[in-house]
Amino acid sequence: xxxxxxxxxxxxxxxxxxxxxxxxxxxxxxxxxxxxxxxxxxxxxxxxxxxxxxxxxxxxxxxxxxxxxxxxxxxxxxxxxxxxxxxxxxxxxxxxxxxxxxxxxxxxxxxxxxxxxxxxxxxxxxxxxxxxxxxxxxxxxxxxxxxxxxxxxxxxxxxxxxxxxxxxxxxxxxxxxxxxxxxxxxxxxxxxxxxxxxxxxxxxxxxxxxxxxxxxxxxxxxxxxxxxxxxxxxxxxxxxxxxxxxxxxxxxxxxxxxxxxxxxxxxxxxxxxxxxxxxxxxxxxxxxxxxxxxxxxxxxxxxxxxxxxxxxxxxxxxxxxxxxxxxxxxxxxxxxxxxxxxxxxxxxxxxxxxxxxxxxxxxxxxxxxxxxxxxxxxxxxxxxxxxxxxxxxxxxxxxxxxxxxxxxxxxxxxxxxxxxxxxxxxxxxxxxxxxxxxxxxxxxxxxxxxxxxxxxxxxxxxxxxxxxxxxxxxxxxxxxxxxxxxxxxxxxxxxxxxxxxxxxxxxxxxxxxxxxxxxxxxxxxxxxxxxxxxxxxxxxxxxxxxxxxxxxxxxxxxxxxxxxxxxxxxxxxxxxxxxxxxxxxxxxxxxxxxxxxxxxxxxxxxxxxxxxxxxxxxxxxxxxxxxxxxxxxxxxxxxxxxxxxxxxxxxxxxxxxxxxxxxxx
Numbered sequence: 118x119x120x121x122x123x124x125x126x127x128x129x130x131x132x133x134x135x136x137x138x139x140x141x142x143x144x145x146x147x148x149x150x151x152x153x154x155x156x157x158x159x160x161x162x163x164x165x166x167x168x169x170x171x172x173x174x175x176x177x178x179x180x181x182x183x184x185x186x187x188x189x190x191x192x193x194x195x196x197x198x199x200x201x202x203x204x205x206x207x208x209x210x211x212x213x214x215x216x217x218x219x220x221x222x223x224x225x226x227x228x229x230x231x232x233x234x235x236x237x238x239x240x241x242x243x244x245x246x247x248x249x250x251x252x253x254x255x256x257x258x259x260x261x262x263x264x265x266x267x268x269x270x271x272x273x274x275x276x277x278x279x280x281x282x283x284x285x286x287x288x289x290x291x292x293x294x295x296x297x298x299x300x301x302x303x304x305x306x307x308x309x310x311x312x313x314x315x316x317x318x319x320x321x322x323x324x325x326x327x328x329x330x331x332x333x334x335x336x337x338x339x340x341x342x343x344x345x346x347x348x349x350x351x352x353x354x355x356x357x358x359x360x361x362x363x364x365x366x367x368x369x370x371x372x373x374x375x376x377x378x379x380x381x382x383x384x385x386x387x388x389x390x391x392x393x394x395x396x397x398x399x400x401x402x403x404x405x406x407x408x409x410x411x412x413x414x415x416x417x418x419x420x421x422x423x424x425x426x427x428x429x430x431x432x433x434x435x436x437x438x439x440x441x442x443x444x445x446x447x448x449x450x451x452x453x454x455x456x457x458x459x460x461x462x463x464x465x466x467x468x469x470x471x472x473x474x475x476x477x478x479x480x481x482x483x484x485x486x487x488x489x490x491x492x493x494x495x496x497x498x499x500x501x502x503x504x505x506x507x508x509x510x511x512x513x514x515x516x517x518x519x520x521x522x523x524x525x526x527x528x529x530x531x532x533x534x535x536x537x538x539x540x541x542x543x544x545x546x547x548x549x550x551x552x553x554x555x556x557x558x559x560x561x562x563x564x565x566x567x568x569x570x571x572x573x574x575x576x577x578x579x580x581x582x583x584x585x586x587x588x589x590x591x592x593x594x595x596x597x598x599x600x601x602x603x604x605x606x607x608x609x610x611x612x613x614x615x616x617x618x619x620x621x622x623x624x625x626x627x628x629x630x631x632x633x634x635x636x637x638x639x640x641x642x643x644x645x646x647x648x649x650x651x652x653x654x655x656x657x658x659x660x661x662x663x664x665x666x667x668x669x670x671x672x673x674x675x676x677x678x679x680x681x682x683x684x685x686x687x688x689x690x691x692x693x694x695x696x697x698x699x700x701x702x703x704x705x706x707x708x709x710x711x712x713x714x715x716x717x718x719x720x721x722x723x724x725x726x727x728x729x730x731x732x733x734x735x736x737x738x739x740x741x742x743x744x745x746x747x748x749x750x751x752x753x754x755x756x757x758x759x760x761x762x763x764x765x766x767x768x769x770x771x772x773x774x775x776x777x778x779x780x781x782x
Contacts, residue, residue, distance in 0.1 A: 155226035168265035182221035185422035210398040246271030250390035288376040303436040329402040344404040351402030373455040410436035440558035456550035560596020562781040571775030591748040600632040623651040655767040662698030687711040700736035720750035
């Protein structure tokens with residue numbers, strides 16, 4: 118009996134001791150949470166009966182730290198030799214000290230943080246409020262007990278969601294334009310459509326945009342270097358849609374495509390909650406990889422975590438390719454076309470005669486008072502057309518002349534024109550501008566591989582060519598802007614059967630062609646530039662020489678036919694050649710070039726070009742060429758070309774015949 122009493126006493130003492138220790142640990146845990154030490158709080162909780170310990174054990178049993186959705190929420194990617202690492206580069210996105218590369222530590226620290234009200238710096242929000250998508254997902258996975266974890270209200274998050282009043286999402290894609298470095302490959306952003314939104318009120322919706330934070334005073338060299346090396350911070354921003362359109366004023370002079378996305382309400386909420394999380398953090402921005410379109414996909418990847426869309430872009434990300442991926446995943450419901458302001462102006466002009474168009478030009482140049490008496494001599498219906506065209510043209514000129522953001526306020530000239538227009542109690546029917554060809558995501562793929570065989574100066578050769586991106590002026594124009602081309606890092610290998618030799622023939626780092634047609638209404642300049650290295654023949658010795666080249670030119674282009682693509686263009690050029698085969702190892706050659714490009718029928722494009730360069734410094738060599746290239750689009754993925762040329766380069770003159778076969782993927 119005595120022994121039994123002793124045992125019971127020992128058990129009672131031990132129980133009291135354990136309860137005391139547990140109470141001390143629990144009190145210590147609350148203190149740790151108050152200080153925001155979430156790694157330590159997670160580790161400490163395991164020794165207690167705190168509800169956090171229960172959640173952590175369940176999360177470990179379910180291996181939630183390895184769940185694809187958790188990895189997508191944290192933007193984790195597997196890195197060669199490094200392992201798992203988040204693409205988010207601001208440390209305030211992580212609640213664990215090792216959260217950027219440790220998914221389990223971050224998940225457990227996040228669970229610990231949900232028991233704390235301490236603001237996550239630099240924001241003013243508690244962890245539940247700062248990371249609502251994480252909270253939403255973990256709450257669902259672990260079935261949070263509301264009696265054991267306090268749900269903390271977040272007024273700003275509530276206002277954010279109510280202000281957007283979301284019903285659906287639309288991807289916005291302005292057509293590409295090489296005249297702007299930030300728009301060379303196009304741009305994508307999201308519009309959050311409000312409930313009961315109409316065509317007229319869509320401008321009042323909110324947009325979600327990811328972009329590099331760049332000082333407007335940044336010089337071009339810094340812009341290029343930082344853009345290529347991740348020197349800019351890329352951030353998500355939620356702003357009214359009309360603000361984004363005004364910020365990207367050049368969008369108004371580019372065709373616009375809208376793609377409605379198929380998203381159930383719960384998925385839409387999840388995406389918007391994650392947007393709220395990302396708006397307070399940043400990524401390192403890279404022009405060719407982690408750019409606007411890549412991270413727009415990374416935002417949507419939380420809905421496709423098992424097979425993330427961003428995994429398809431290992432080397433570079435072209436905005437139009439992200440549209441293709443969304444279409445392949447069945448995300449896109451439908452597409453709508455909105456013409457550029459220039460396209461609208463041209464459509465209005467097509468309905469008017471030369472005299473009426475001249476009245477518009479006179480009014481724009483000299484003021485409406487100069488032309489109004491002549492305009493009033495027209496029939497009222499024709500007056501409407503003249504004044505509507507004049508209104509659009511004044512707006513276009515305001516955008517063209519602006520060096521910064523375009524004001525939404527009407528100019529004095531615009532107000533006077535609209536006053537005259539309001540006196541005509543007539544309405545013109547809706548202006549319909551038909552899209553040219555297919556929508557961008559239906560165009561050819563942007564990577565290309567090909568082979569060629571040819572004869573140059575009696576030398577046979579076979580080429581293999583690879584181009585990572587994007588489009589040249591002879592590629593199929595369907596889905597692309599037909600008067601421009603942009604390629605980078607094109608590689609060409611050459612095999613010479615006569616000597617059984619193989620060599621790297623060309624590395625074309627960059628090749629840009631931008632043809633801006635001019636007429637009485639538009640006065641844009643065309644330009645082109647090429648940078649790269651190639652093997653060249655300088656004489657009849659059949660010895661190939663290394664030659665680095667830079668060529669740039671500016672000029673004019675004119676459309677010759679309104680019925681099909683047909684453009685005549687000319688440039689004033691400057692070419693620099695560097696290599697041991699040249700006298701003094703270089704040649705500086707000013708010159709002229711011209712061309713005529715036409716697409717008589719869809720899928721058949723011809724480009725006749727000629728150029729003449731004369732060295733004035735270094736090697737004073739002469740270079741001229743006449744070239745006829747024909748391109749035949751056989752299918753969506755196959756293109757065949759035939760090139761004929763007559764060329765003189767240095768001391769060598771001869772002919773070239775070449776046939777090419779390209780496959781797009």
